[in-house]
Amino acid sequence: MSGRFAFVLRRLLSLLPLLLGILLLAMLLLSLAPGDPARQVAGPRAPQSEVDEVARELGLDRPVVERYALYVAQVASGDLGTSVKTGQSVGDQVVDQLPVTLAVASLGVLLALLVTVPLAVAAARRPDGPVDHLIRLLAVFGIGLPTFWIAIMGIRFIALPTGWFPVAGTGEGAGDFLRALVLPASVVAISILAPMVRSLRATMMELEEAEFVLAARTLGFRGGSLLRRFQLRNAVPPLITVTAAQAGYALFGTVVVEVAFGLPGLGQGLVVASSTQDFPLVQGYVIVFAVLVVLLYLVADVLNAAVDPRVRITA
Amino acid sequence: MSTVSTSASPLGAIGGATETSRAARPRSRRAARIKLVVGGVIVATYVVLALLAPWLTSHDPTDQDILNALQAPSATHPLGTDEAGRDELARLLYAARIDLPIAFLVTVLPCLLGTALGVVCGYLGGWFDALVMRVSDLLQAFPTYILMIVLVFSLGHGVRSLLIAFTVVGWVVYARLVRAEVLRIREAGYITAARTAGFGTPRIIARHVLPNTLRQTLIYLTSDLVFAVTALAAFSFLGFGIQQPTPEWGAMTAAAQPYMTTNMSLTVLPGLVITVLALGFALLGDGLQDRKGNR
Numbered sequence: 001m002s003g004r005f006a007f008v009l010r011r012l013l014s015l016l017p018l019l020l021g022i023l024l025l026a027m028l029l030l031s032l033a034p035g036d037p038a039r040q041v042a043g044p045r046a047p048q049s050e051v052d053e054v055a056r057e058l059g060l061d062r063p064v065v066e067r068y069a070l071y072v073a074q075v076a077s078g079d080l081g082t083s084v085k086t087g088q089s090v091g092d093q094v095v096d097q098l099p100v101t102l103a104v105a106s107l108g109v110l111l112a113l114l115v116t117v118p119l120a121v122a123a124a125r126r127p128d129g130p131v132d133h134l135i136r137l138l139a140v141f142g143i144g145l146p147t148f149w150i151a152i153m154g155i156r157f158i159a160l161p162t163g164w165f166p167v168a169g170t171g172e173g174a175g176d177f178l179r180a181l182v183l184p185a186s187v188v189a190i191s192i193l194a195p196m197v198r199s200l201r202a203t204m205m206e207l208e209e210a211e212f213v214l215a216a217r218t219l220g221f222r223g224g225s226l227l228r229r230f231q232l233r234n235a236v237p238p239l240i241t242v243t244a245a246q247a248g249y250a251l252f253g254t255v256v257v258e259v260a261f262g263l264p265g266l267g268q269g270l271v272v273a274s275s276t277q278d279f280p281l282v283q284g285y286v287i288v289f290a291v292l293v294v295l296l297y298l299v300a301d302v303l304n305a306a307v308d309p310r311v312r313i314t315a
Numbered sequence: 316m317s318t319v320s321t322s323a324s325p326l327g328a329i330g331g332a333t334e335t336s337r338a339a340r341p342r343s344r345r346a347a348r349i350k351l352v353v354g355g356v357i358v359a360t361y362v363v364l365a366l367l368a369p370w371l372t373s374h375d376p377t378d379q380d381i382l383n384a385l386q387a388p389s390a391t392h393p394l395g396t397d398e399a400g401r402d403e404l405a406r407l408l409y410a411a412r413i414d415l416p417i418a419f420l421v422t423v424l425p426c427l428l429g430t431a432l433g434v435v436c437g438y439l440g441g442w443f444d445a446l447v448m449r450v451s452d453l454l455q456a457f458p459t460y461i462l463m464i465v466l467v468f469s470l471g472h473g474v475r476s477l478l479i480a481f482t483v484v485g486w487v488v489y490a491r492l493v494r495a496e497v498l499r500i501r502e503a504g505y506i507t508a509a510r511t512a513g514f515g516t517p518r519i520i521a522r523h524v525l526p527n528t529l530r531q532t533l534i535y536l537t538s539d540l541v542f543a544v545t546a547l548a549a550f551s552f553l554g555f556g557i558q559q560p561t562p563e564w565g566a567m568t569a570a571a572q573p574y575m576t577t578n579m580s581l582t583v584l585p586g587l588v589i590t591v592l593a594l595g596f597a598l599l600g601d602g603l604q605d606r607k608g609n610r
Contacts, residue, residue: 021453029462032469133346140350140601144593146545148552149568149586156575156582252460256549260572270461271553274468282468289461297456 007305011298022290023072030283031064080287081280083273090284093269098288100265103181105254108188109247115189116196116239121227123197124204135197142194147253150190151260154183184257191253192246199242203235210234237308244300248293350602357595365411374402376409376562385578397567397581398574399560407588410562414589417474417557418543421481426536428482429489430528434520436490437497444494451487459484460546467555477547477556485539492535496528534607538600544593548585564589 038055039046046054055061059070074081080090123135159165166180207213208231216230255267262268266285273281364371374392380400388395394403436444454462466480500506501524509519548565550556557563559570564585571581 018453018456022456025453025457026465029465029469128346136601140597141594143541143597144545144590146548146552146565146586146589146593148549148565149582149589152568152572152575152582153586156579160576248458249460251458255460255464256553259553270464274464275554282465286461286465289458290456293458294456 008302011301015294015298018294019291020072022287022294023075024068026283026286026290027068027071029286030279075287080284083278083281085276085278085281090281093281094266094284094288097264097266097269100263101251101254101258101267103177104184104188104257104263104265105247105250107181107185108192108250108253109243111185111189112193112196112246112250113243115193116200117232119197120200120204121232123201124208127205132201135201139194139197142190145190147187147191147256148260151184151187151257154187155261159183180261180263184254184261184263187257187260188250188253192250196239196242196246200235200239203238204231207231207234237304240300240303240307244296247296251289251292344606347602347605350598350605354595354598354600354602357591358599361411361415361592361595364408365415368405368408368412371408372402372405374405376401376405377560378402379560385574385581388580394584395578395580398570401560403581403584406562406567407564407584410564410567410585410588413557413561413563414544414547414592417477418540418547420478421485421547422536422539422543424478424482425485426489426532426539429486429491430493430525430532432486433490433493434497434524434528437494438501438516438520438524447490448494451490454484454487463546463550464553464555467550472555472558474557477550481543481546488535488539489532492531493528496531497524500524500527530607534600534603537596537603540596541593541600544589544596548589 038051038058038060042051042054052061059067062070078091080094082089083093119135123132126132164179165183166176213226213230216226221230251267254265255270257263258265258267259271266288270282270285270289273285378401380396382400383392383396384398384400386392386396386400392402392404394407397403397406432447436447463480463484466483467476470476470479506519506523509523514522547556548563548568551558551563551565552569554566554569557566559566567585568582571578571585575582
């Protein structure tokens with residue numbers, strides 16, 4: 001137990017430099033942007049003295065290192081800044097939008113997992129059989145489907161004719177919210193499915209030839225119990241790894257899906273913020289998305305350590 | 316981080332080494348050939364259509380005709396007109412002249428940069444290698460697309476920003492791929508032989524190391540084209556990429572979304588065109604991967 005705890009703690013500590021790097025990158029990237037942020041805040045017709053005043057308030061007149069230190073301190077105290085367009089706190093906005101994005105992305109990943117396992121198992125059962133070929137063909141096809149297009153096709157051919165799902169927005173109440181998530185989450189699931197199926201199929205086929213599976217078979221394990229107790233259990237760590245990678249990708253799928261379905265999530269917020277040139281807002285979104293991915297990988301590492309003791313010892 | 320971040324490529328497990336361990340089977344060799352042929356025919360068709368666009372339609376893809384907006388297919392407009400009265404067929408065809416070369420560029424530029432860095436890192440090692448690998452760790456910790464959106468936001472819309480954004484994000488996978496190959500090759504007998512023969516490092520890298528990393532890179536590059544085609548369109552759909560009125564499939568879809576009930580084909584066709592092209596590249600990549608697995 002203590003070993004497990006120490007592992008999580010070590011992982012958490014190793015994230016600190018990464019988070020500092022993310023903040024630095026976010027700050028440097030946005031300072032590449034054309035135009036003077038202070039001029040943007042003050043407005044195009046403001047006198048130069050006012051622009052200088054704003055720059056001082058925003059700390060833009062200080063050296064980069066100092067700005068970075070101030071920025072890190074500010075974010076560490078939980079303040080992501082203030083939108084220059086609406087004057088709203090970036091943190092508040094993020095907190096409002098986070099649930100939608102998390103719900104769409106996690107539901108999408110869950111759906112993808114639910115589809116991946118039976119498909120991959122079916123494909124690996126008889127390699128190069130008709131089922132395997134069909135599933136591999138579907139996987140190849142799935143990679144090339146543009147996410148935004150599946151979303152629009154879903155609206156046009158499912159949401160509009162049946163009237164089961166809202167065409168845009170999340171509606172009122174928990175029931176509407178859940179119904180509004182069905183199509184977006186399905187689209188996200190489709191967009192991340194193919195690599196997961198391919199990866200699990202390959203793992204299952206390798207396990208088919210593993211010595212311990214052969215041994216289990218000699219001992220009389222067959223069919224379902226062989227699959228569950230020996231093959232699937234050992235297929236979990238690589239599945240976690242590919243799922244984590246695809247879940248990171250699902251976050252972008254969520255951006256596209258939120259825009260297509262008009263869902264008020266982080267992705268739509270980011271797109272709107274960047275089209276209105278709202279620097280602090282964009283910066284805040286970038287950090288939130290990056291932190292989400294970092295946390296995602298942390299969860300994957302911890303899960304891997306939980307199911308596979310070897311990871312705890314070597315890492 | 317180690318277990319996850321290395322596989323966090325945009326395409327996840329595509330072209331991953333996991334699928335190569337299967338023994339050769341005549342059936343999958345035939346399947347590989349079919350994939351390569353079908354994929355090749357699809358991609359070649361797109362290239363030909365893009366080249367011949369001016370001869371296949373007499374319309375200018377950006378000519379507006381507001382009075383004839385959203386027309387149904389007719390003799391003059393075989394696929395109808397879009398929301399600004401532009402000929403849909405002409406736009407679909409001319410978009411190939413935008414999407415294809417840009418998709419190609421946003422794949423090849425990261426490949427070149429990544430290969431160069433990968434070779435230097437793998438062959439020379441040392442502090443430069445450590446630095447490049449740490450930078451790539453940091454880049455991979457970022458969600459790829461968010462990083463690209465930020466870059467495009469910071470650099471302003473347009474093709475130049477797209478090229479930079481895709482290159483900054485995309486080189487990592489190539490660098491890691493090539494670096495790993497180089498590390499494997501570096502100790503091979505023929506490299507030692509070349510060194511013993513007195514060849515300099517640049518010559519050994521160019522003549523003996525690089526050619527041996529090419530196949531793996533090429534397979535990944537082909538799969539990466541799938542990502543490039545769909546990602547480019549997605550960026551334009553979100554309003555970050557190529558802007559209207561320039562014909563581009565993703566931007567066309569976004570512009571037509573409000574009219575999807577009345578003029579369905581305006582949203583269906585561009586996506587279909589992207590899907591088939593992406594399928595072509597995917598089949599090529601898959602065929603190459605299968606064939607390699609059988610060697």
